[in-house]
Amino acid sequence: MAPHLEGHDIAFNASDRKSWKKYARSMDEYLRPYNDGAQERKNIRCTQDSYFMQDDLEESAERKSCQFKRSWLGECSGLQDPHYGYSQGRPCVLLRMNRILGYLPGQGKPINVSCGVKKGPPEALGEIQFFPKSIFDMKYYPYYGKLRHVNYSSPVVAVRFTGVQQDAHIHVQCKLNGKGIINDSPTDRYLGSVTFTLEVGA
Numbered sequence: 001m002a003p004h005l006e007g008h009d010i011a012f013n014a015s016d017r018k019s020w021k022k023y024a025r026s027m028d029e030y031l032r033p034y035n036d037g038a039q040e041r042k043n044i045r046c047t048q049d050s051y052f053m054q055d056d057l058e059e060s061a062e063r064k065s066c067q068f069k070r071s072w073l074g075e076c077s078g079l080q081d082p083h084y085g086y087s088q089g090r091p092c093v094l095l096r097m098n099r100i101l102g103y104l105p106g107q108g109k110p111i112n113v114s115c116g117v118k119k120g121p122p123e124a125l126g127e128i129q130f131f132p133k134s135i136f137d138m139k140y141y142p143y144y145g146k147l148r149h150v151n152y153s154s155p156v157v158a159v160r161f162t163g164v165q166q167d168a169h170i171h172v173q174c175k176l177n178g179k180g181i182i183n184d185s186p187t188d189r190y191l192g193s194v195t196f197t198l199e200v201g202a
Helices: 017-034 036-042 070-076
Strands: 009-013 092-095 111-119 128-131 157-161 170-177 193-201
Touching: 009 017, 017 036, 017 070, 017 092, 036 070, 070 092, 070 128, 070 157, 111 157
Parallel strands: 009 193
Antiparallel strands: 092 157, 111 170, 128 157, 170 193
């Protein structure tokens, strides 16, 4: 996830620029490779909603990658609002799945993302928005590895917390939901999900 600085804790006061500047900078760095110009130069436009199989190419041949443009992240793209909502107390967080060679997530159906309160009152989070939508599209899979999939851009789901209860220490969990996805392992708490704390002051 991004921002990812002091572990998985996000705490700031909207009116104190110093308290959230580092988060905005972390988001900027994370999204730089997704700039529309770079994506248009290096990657192709994919429209199909199915896995992008390229197994028929020679082993060493470079695999094509689907575009994932920063502008698709709307209010969490940093383009209209360079502060990613932090200055308004409506922070954005970016989620991506770890890259696994050859993995076809969801067994033919898109993987969906949901976020909620892990500990505490569920209403503490308020409304949540997802950009471009709350799924990981199948066209970005499988991943063929660093050497062959040179310009591969992992798809991202941006989550915007628009009504976080102020001055509350909220444990947030975002999960992957889909066929074949394990998100409630008792032994590996990072499998299929990410947990972080959110504390927003005025």
